[in-house]
Structure formats: C-alpha cells, structure tokens
Amino acid sequence: MENSFLQTYVSIDCVVFGFDKSQLNILLVQRDTPHSTGTEWKLPGSLIYQQEDANEGAHRVLNELTGVKTMTLRQFKSFTSPQRISNLCDVDWLEATYHNKIERLITIAYLSLIKINRKFNSVSKYKTVDWCPISELPQMPFDHNQIVKEALEEIRSWVERDPIILFELLPTKFTASELRRLYQAIHHREYDVRNFHKKITRMEYLLPLEEKQEKVSHRAARYYKFDRVMYNKRKISL
Amino acid sequence: MENSFLQTYVSIDCVVFGFDKSQLNILLVQRDTPHSTGTEWKLPGSLIYQQEDANEGAHRVLNELTGVKTMTLRQFKSFTSPQRISNLCDVDWLEATYHNKIERLITIAYLSLIKINRKFNSVSKYKTVDWCPISELPQMPFDHNQIVKEALEEIRSWVERDPIILFELLPTKFTASELRRLYQAIHHREYDVRNFHKKITRMEYLLPLEEKQEKVSHRAARYYKFDRVMYNKRKISL
DNA sequence: GTTAATAGTGTACTTATAACAATAAGGAAA
DNA sequence: TTTCCTTATTGTTATAAGTACACTATTAAC
Numbered sequence: 001m002e003n004s005f006l007q008t009y010v011s012i013d014c015v016v017f018g019f020d021k022s023q024l025n026i027l028l029v030q031r032d033t034p035h036s037t038g039t040e041w042k043l044p045g046s047l048i049y050q051q052e053d054a055n056e057g058a059h060r061v062l063n064e065l066t067g068v069k070t071m072t073l074r075q076f077k078s079f080t081s082p083q084r085i086s087n088l089c090d091v092d093w094l095e096a097t098y099h100n101k102i103e104r105l106i107t108i109a110y111l112s113l114i115k116i117n118r119k120f121n122s123v124s125k126y127k128t129v130d131w132c133p134i135s136e137l138p139q140m141p142f143d144h145n146q147i148v149k150e151a152l153e154e155i156r157s158w159v160e161r162d163p164i165i166l167f168e169l170l171p172t173k174f175t176a177s178e179l180r181r182l183y184q185a186i187h188h189r190e191y192d193v194r195n196f197h198k199k200i201t202r203m204e205y206l207l208p209l210e211e212k213q214e215k216v217s218h219r220a221a222r223y224y225k226f227d228r229v230m231y232n233k234r235k236i237s238l
Numbered sequence: 239m240e241n242s243f244l245q246t247y248v249s250i251d252c253v254v255f256g257f258d259k260s261q262l263n264i265l266l267v268q269r270d271t272p273h274s275t276g277t278e279w280k281l282p283g284s285l286i287y288q289q290e291d292a293n294e295g296a297h298r299v300l301n302e303l304t305g306v307k308t309m310t311l312r313q314f315k316s317f318t319s320p321q322r323i324s325n326l327c328d329v330d331w332l333e334a335t336y337h338n339k340i341e342r343l344i345t346i347a348y349l350s351l352i353k354i355n356r357k358f359n360s361v362s363k364y365k366t367v368d369w370c371p372i373s374e375l376p377q378m379p380f381d382h383n384q385i386v387k388e389a390l391e392e393i394r395s396w397v398e399r400d401p402i403i404l405f406e407l408l409p410t411k412f413t414a415s416e417l418r419r420l421y422q423a424i425h426h427r428e429y430d431v432r433n434f435h436k437k438i439t440r441m442e443y444l445l446p447l448e449e450k451q452e453k454v455s456h457r458a459a460r461y462y463k464f465d466r467v468m469y470n471k472r473k474i475s476l
Numbered sequence: 477g478t479t480a481a482t483a484g485t486g487t488a489c490t491t492a493t494a495a496c497a498a499t500a501a502g503g504a505a506a
Numbered sequence: 507t508t509t510c511c512t513t514a515t516t517g518t519t520a521t522a523a524g525t526a527c528a529c530t531a532t533t534a535a536c
Contacts, residue, residue: 054318078316080292108316218513219501456482457532
C-alpha cells in the first residue's frame, strides 16, 4: 500500500504574456534537445525548491529570466497527468538537466504579465529568451501547448473580474486604440470603436492626458494613463 | 544543487458543498489525533496514487466517501507552503497514516457539489462523515480552514460563469424561494424577492411545473425544475 | 373566521450593451 | 497649397439587466 502512494517532483511553469501592436505574445525559452542537434522552445519553469512555496518559485523563475523583481503573478492550474512526461525526449531532458531520475512530475502553472518593451537585465540563464505571438506558437515539450491554451482562457475570465491586468500589459501612457486592440486580442473579437470609447469613459480610473502622439502621419491620438488610487477606491466599493 | 530540488508528496483535498434550508454545508471527516485521545474534523483527501491524475484522485476520494460515482468536480488551487505541515500533530498523523516520513506535502484542492439529501452508500472508510454548516466550521488541521475560505470565494465566481452549479445543489424539484436562499447563501447577501423572480423568469432553462407544495401551512409554492437541454443550447450561444 | 406564515406580483429609474456613420486632424504626395 | 491617405473622435436610439419599493393571495392551524 505505502508504495502505491506517489512521491513525485513538483515544478512551476510560467505563461508570461506581453502585448505588442495587436497581438498577445508569450515569453519562451530555448532548450537543447538531448537526442537531436536542434533546440526546442518551451515555457520557462523550474522544479520547486525545498524551502519555497509555489509563488516564490514562480517569482524566482521570472526573476532569473528577466531580472524583474516584482510582477503580477497568478497561479491558475496544476497539470498532473502521469502521461505528461511520457515522451522519451522529455524524460531524458529532465534527467540531463536535474541529474535525477524523474518518473512523475506535476506542474503548477502560473500566469504573468509584463510590459513587452520593458528591458530585461540579461541575467538569464537561458541561451535564448524571446517573445512569441500566440498565433505562431511552436510545438512544445510536455503539455506546454495545453498549458498555454488554458492560460488564454484564464486570462479572459481574469480580465473581467480585474481589469487592472490590461494596464500591466500596456506602457505607462497609451492611446484608446491601443487599449482597444489589447482588449480585442484578449477576447479574440472586435469591438465597436464608439461603444468602446463610451466604455472607457465610464472607467474613472482611466485618466485622459493633455499629451498627444507626435510625428504620426495621421490625426494624433490622445494619451491616457491608469490611476491606481482611483482603481483601488473603486474596487473596494464593488 | 540536485538535492535542493524538491521531491515531495502530493495530495488531493476536497471541499464538498451541500445546501440545506438556508445554509451551505461542507462534508467533513473525522480523524484520530495521534497525541490526544480525541478526534478532529478535516477535509476528505488522500495522497495521489502513482497511476492517477489529480482529477481521478479526487473522484476516488469522493467515491470512497459517499459511494457516488460521478459528480461535478473542479480543481481550484494548489496549496504549497512548506509551513503547511509545520504542526507536529499533522506530521505524526501523516506518518501514522501513510507509514512514510513525509517532510513536504502539497495539496491540490477541489470543489465539489452534492445534493445534501442524497443517500450515501455507507462504503466510507472513515468512522464519521458529516455535513458541517460553513458558519460553524471547527479548527481543522493543515491549512484546511484556509482552503475552505478560498473555496467559498471560488464557488462565488464559478456560479457567475456557470449557474448550473445551483441545480447540482438543489433537489430535482425546488421552489423559487429555495433557489433564492441558495443564491443568497453563496453570495452571502440578500436579494429582493420580486427582482429575483424577474431574474429567474429570464432563465429559459428553468421550467415552472404545475405541481405545488402540499401540506404546508401557508400558501403552497410552485415547483420548478432545471432543463439541461435548454441550458446547453443557451451556453453554446454565449 | 381569524391568525400566522409564506408565495406571488408591477412600475419607475438607472445602467450597460449594441448597432450604426460622419467629421477632424495630421502628414505625405501631387 | 491642394488633395489624399490614414487614423481619431464623437452621439443617438434601442434593448437588456439591475435596483428600489409594498401590497394581495393562499394554505393550514387555532
């Protein structure tokens, strides 16, 4: 009986979203594939350490990756199928990377948001880190494609409950149409421009600035910024 | 380096909700406490087995507990703090129960819903299983009190996205005021009777029956039932 | 037939959503 | 400087959902 209980390894995987022009992107890292000469993209992640909880582990992974110390982070689901490391490549890669035979590995998946233009301190331990548009994701190891798929569903329902994540993905100053394109990318549908303006006019935590775009070859758009104080006031009243 | 990675045990814990009169209840089991002569209530749970994923494990736990084979089940969060088994009682209980030294244990928490009047096949391996109103929860081991707290928040947001769970908690036939009291219990606030009637009139998957209450010493209330076919049609159109 | 208890119902106001098209501003090209 | 291209900005009407609010109906018990 005792031996039928599972002692296993637990990892963290992070789906880090960034927004650029009209597209959501995800931060991927490259790993060497043990059996071929090539490389392969995967989600950034790590086994969890003895003395940290999953949140701390996720922060550590992202800090190692980007140098960013604090970020919005949300645990969204654990992936536990015994078959998730059935691929031989993945088994070998785990052994090569962690110098341990790992027969069962569950992962706790996190969502995170970063302004895509933010410069990373290149402290990364990975050879290559890059943004990948969600429409062009490669085949990834383990169940990472499935994890991303569920992360997308999760971010949609999250933004409804807590629109603050929109502003984590935009630069400090942004135009109404950038905000709209982000909203559209997240919900994967188009929104009427006039109705969208009405909607954001109702957000009293969205401050219109005097400043406008410069050197654009069309009518310059007004900039807005997010007012965290107003936002918090409003949230409490809900 | 290798040894700082965590090999650990993974468990499932289930927060099973039932609804009775005006209150949400949770299914608790009793465990012997190793150091005292008493017993203690806790959430039903189990270590995960080698060949099952977390969902299967949660189904197994509830099946062992109630005899019920299929039920609505939702993974909602993993609890991973290294401190969650810092209590000596809990450490000893784990060792006594699983005959293994368990230094680190994370748990994947599930939400589930059962009609409270459903008769259980008493196949339970526990000495005592009982419903406990959420307003009267005892102090529980590990972080089970915290898990229940977060389960309550989760069920609130779940019911918004998928009102079907209301009907998992009610008998097949129910009155409008039972539905309203359930809604109130979940949201922990009161709703105006007239407005609530208007709301449920808009649910085209809620069928009013001809049948009414009998032998009640006040005006008899009409029964309603839930129409799953209409509900699914409607969900697709969303 | 009076009482106690719960069921059932309508109106007015506010707020969010949705459909829909013309004008304004800035730079580039002619 | 005029024209053109591109994107920004703005209002009305209709529909749906949410909120506040109070009286009548029905049943069994006494």
